[in-house]
Amino acid sequence: MTNTLLILPGDGIGPEVMAEVTRIIDWFGARRGLRFDVTEDLVGGAAYDVHGVPLADATMAKAQEVDAVLLGAVGGPKYDALDFSVKPERGLLRLRKEMDLFANLRPAQCFDALADFSSLKREVVAGLDIMIVRELTSGVYFGEPRGIFEENGERVGINTQRYTESEIDRVARAAFELARKRGNKVCSMEKANVMESGILWREVVQKVHDESYADVELSHMYADAGGMQLCRWPKQFDVIVTDNLFGDLLSDVAAMLTGSLGMLPSASLGAPMANGRPKALYEPVHGSAPDIAGQGKANPCACVLSFAMALRYSFDQGDEATRLERAVEKVLADGVRTADLMQAEGAKPVTTTGMGDAILAALDAS
Amino acid sequence: MTNTLLILPGDGIGPEVMAEVTRIIDWFGARRGLRFDVTEDLVGGAAYDVHGVPLADATMAKAQEVDAVLLGAVGGPKYDALDFSVKPERGLLRLRKEMDLFANLRPAQCFDALADFSSLKREVVAGLDIMIVRELTSGVYFGEPRGIFEENGERVGINTQRYTESEIDRVARAAFELARKRGNKVCSMEKANVMESGILWREVVQKVHDESYADVELSHMYADAGGMQLCRWPKQFDVIVTDNLFGDLLSDVAAMLTGSLGMLPSASLGAPMANGRPKALYEPVHGSAPDIAGQGKANPCACVLSFAMALRYSFDQGDEATRLERAVEKVLADGVRTADLMQAEGAKPVTTTGMGDAILAALDAS
Numbered sequence: 001m002t003n004t005l006l007i008l009p010g011d012g013i014g015p016e017v018m019a020e021v022t023r024i025i026d027w028f029g030a031r032r033g034l035r036f037d038v039t040e041d042l043v044g045g046a047a048y049d050v051h052g053v054p055l056a057d058a059t060m061a062k063a064q065e066v067d068a069v070l071l072g073a074v075g076g077p078k079y080d081a082l083d084f085s086v087k088p089e090r091g092l093l094r095l096r097k098e099m100d101l102f103a104n105l106r107p108a109q110c111f112d113a114l115a116d117f118s119s120l121k122r123e124v125v126a127g128l129d130i131m132i133v134r135e136l137t138s139g140v141y142f143g144e145p146r147g148i149f150e151e152n153g154e155r156v157g158i159n160t161q162r163y164t165e166s167e168i169d170r171v172a173r174a175a176f177e178l179a180r181k182r183g184n185k186v187c188s189m190e191k192a193n194v195m196e197s198g199i200l201w202r203e204v205v206q207k208v209h210d211e212s213y214a215d216v217e218l219s220h221m222y223a224d225a226g227g228m229q230l231c232r233w234p235k236q237f238d239v240i241v242t243d244n245l246f247g248d249l250l251s252d253v254a255a256m257l258t259g260s261l262g263m264l265p266s267a268s269l270g271a272p273m274a275n276g277r278p279k280a281l282y283e284p285v286h287g288s289a290p291d292i293a294g295q296g297k298a299n300p301c302a303c304v305l306s307f308a309m310a311l312r313y314s315f316d317q318g319d320e321a322t323r324l325e326r327a328v329e330k331v332l333a334d335g336v337r338t339a340d341l342m343q344a345e346g347a348k349p350v351t352t353t354g355m356g357d358a359i360l361a362a363l364d365a366s
Numbered sequence: 367m368t369n370t371l372l373i374l375p376g377d378g379i380g381p382e383v384m385a386e387v388t389r390i391i392d393w394f395g396a397r398r399g400l401r402f403d404v405t406e407d408l409v410g411g412a413a414y415d416v417h418g419v420p421l422a423d424a425t426m427a428k429a430q431e432v433d434a435v436l437l438g439a440v441g442g443p444k445y446d447a448l449d450f451s452v453k454p455e456r457g458l459l460r461l462r463k464e465m466d467l468f469a470n471l472r473p474a475q476c477f478d479a480l481a482d483f484s485s486l487k488r489e490v491v492a493g494l495d496i497m498i499v500r501e502l503t504s505g506v507y508f509g510e511p512r513g514i515f516e517e518n519g520e521r522v523g524i525n526t527q528r529y530t531e532s533e534i535d536r537v538a539r540a541a542f543e544l545a546r547k548r549g550n551k552v553c554s555m556e557k558a559n560v561m562e563s564g565i566l567w568r569e570v571v572q573k574v575h576d577e578s579y580a581d582v583e584l585s586h587m588y589a590d591a592g593g594m595q596l597c598r599w600p601k602q603f604d605v606i607v608t609d610n611l612f613g614d615l616l617s618d619v620a621a622m623l624t625g626s627l628g629m630l631p632s633a634s635l636g637a638p639m640a641n642g643r644p645k646a647l648y649e650p651v652h653g654s655a656p657d658i659a660g661q662g663k664a665n666p667c668a669c670v671l672s673f674a675m676a677l678r679y680s681f682d683q684g685d686e687a688t689r690l691e692r693a694v695e696k697v698l699a700d701g702v703r704t705a706d707l708m709q710a711e712g713a714k715p716v717t718t719t720g721m722g723d724a725i726l727a728a729l730d731a732s
């Protein structure tokens with residue numbers, strides 16, 4: 001079976017961090033006999049500059065064919081004034097929607113060597129390991145009607161939150177499956193006290209649980225209380241499942257809590273393709289960070305760990321994924337630090353490439 | 367001019383904490399010549415038990431007439447199985463909507479004596495003083511169409527996010543006015559990168575700023591980044607203005623950060639009435655806490671401080687509001703603690719009533 005990858009470095013620090021991932025992909029080919037057929041293409045502002053759209057149709061078609069898409073980051077001030085329909089983000093949203101990547105996996109993990117970076121007390125975050133499963137293809141991100149309309153002599157901005165039973169069902173299953181491989185606990189978050197879409201959400205998650213996953217511990221929480229509890233005592237959670245918009249906010253809050261923002265990967269998974277592998281896109285949680293782009297300051301770890309998630313979820317190479325994750329942990333434990341991580345005493349400052357070198361050396365030694 | 371108050375203790379710990387506020391209201395009458403004409407009535411589950419609805423029409427009418435409504439809390443497990451339309455929360459939402467209380471002021475303030483309660487590091491939260499202005503009468507909380515419908519053989523849950531220019535305009539003005547009396551800085555939060563309602567929000571806030579409040583520093587942030595920044599370094603903010611749903615989440619996150627959750631009040635303000643005073647409702651940020659209700663464990667401070675906000679915003683008694691706030695701070699500094707605050711060494715444990723006694727004694731000494 002061939003392993004096909006589409007690499008979309010995107011904007012800002014995207015290309016720099018992706019360059020390190022490319023070296024790591026090559027390492028797995030040369031040293032572990034795990035070869036990837038890699039294509040590279042444009043997304044976001046980089047695609048707009050060339051094609052006038054943030055994702056060309058040919059790129060979209062290619063993304064549908066490969067085993068996994070690896071994306072760097074999109075966006076930047078250069079594109080702020082663009083029309084909504086061609087903004088860099090629309091390229092990413094089109095990939096998510098057309099590949100039907102309904103389950104967005106966002107681990108919020110606190111790396112021990114970095115626990116002191118958190119604004120939270122060490123005991124609150126050390127050892128933290130949450131998996132947020134965010135619905136990614138529906139809800140208010142894509143619901144119709146949407147737009148800015150004229151009404152009674154003034155404009156009104158409208159978006160529609162919409163969830164069907166089957167959309168909730170499939171993401172709930174994804175969350176329960178993951179929980180079984182972890183702490184066996186799922187907390188579902190919505191605003192069923194004020195939104196009917198939340199009532200349906202709660203009901204369907206409960207039904208999926210009762211019918212197929214009764215062995216998993218399930219709780220429900222209002223999303224505002226969920227945000228509070230994440231800040232108060234995040235270790236109470238194992239898997240959190242929530243909708244697209246709440247997931248956007250809550251996963252960012254959870255990511256920031258860990259103090260490891262520059263370290264956090266994500267996977268967006270869809271239905272299985274003909275070869276049994278799921279449609280999949282992997283990307284770091286951090287953004288394009290235009291302020292530090294091109295200066296060798298970016299931390300490539302989140303993007304590297306996104307590739308580790310690809311090894312695990314797309315290529316069924318859990319052991320190799322763990323090998324790569326251990327290599328990154330080792331490098332951190334050794335005090336190797338890109339600029340975003342530079343605070344501790346005795347740290348060894350490195351550039352983006354220096355971090356790549358260190359990870360490769362740790363892989364060699366693995 | 368008479369001062370009229372409608373007191374709605376509600377459910378759970380609501381009645382207990384409100385009992386302490388009532389004593390403080392009486393103190394202002396007896397000792398400061400500031401008399402209030404007080405009526406008491408039912409809301410939430412308490413109203414449902416008697417009237418079969420969480421807010422009787424007569425109570426609604428009364429709320430429209432008084433200078434200020436003071437609410438304890440609504441909700442409890444006893445009412446969980448009720449139909450959406452008569453849940454305790456609907457009583458509160460009806461008050462907000464029919465009184466047109468569009469500006470919800472949620473101070474997120476860290477009391478120095480309590481800074482160590484925060485899950486965040488002391489230096490991150492000590493001295494924190496943010497004002498979140500949440501739009502409270504529109505957005506996805508009230509937008510139509512809404513409900514659970516049958517479509518293509520399955521159910522779909524729908525809610526509608528809607529904001530008109532004038533709705534955004536008036537809450538933006540409220541935020542800028544407040545900023546002028548504080549740090550002169552407003553940060554507006556939305557998801558203009560994915561929602562058209564967010565694009566309109568950003569545009570109108572900017573326009574109000576440029577036309578009428580150019581002296582106030584204005585910035586815009588995506589709501590997910592806003593959640594992150596609140597956790598990372600909350601002191602960067604002065605006033606935050608945001609919509610109903612984002613405000614629900616972000617203000618709860620901000621409240622939890624302070625470590626002072628049992629201490630935080632809120633004010634919900636509408637347009638001026640004939641006597642020049644704004645339509646107004648004041649309530650603590652905490653909920654009805656059914657698990658500790660009736661045990662004398664509840665902390666009345668948030669409700670007491672909500673009355674202080676009423677003194678300031680409804681009755682133009684800023685000095686008396688400050689007097690009451692200072693009394694609460696004094697009591698905290700003296701180590702007086704209800705059960706929710708019991709952790710520090712040398713603390714003096716008190717019941718709900720004991721906290722009321724201590725605040726009254728501090729007022730006597732003021």
Ligand SMILES: CC(C)[C@H](C(=O)O)[C@@H](O)C(=O)O
Binds near residue numbers: 089092248560590
């Ligand atoms: C870039 C943006 C469109 C995106 C989102 O809102 O989903 C981002 O915040 C994310 O969480 O991946």
Ligand SMILES: CC(C)[C@H](C(=O)O)[C@@H](O)C(=O)O
Binds near residue numbers: 193194224458614
């Ligand atoms: C009780 C509930 C309806 C309410 C809300 O969602 O607005 C609460 O969370 C709040 O923030 O006041």
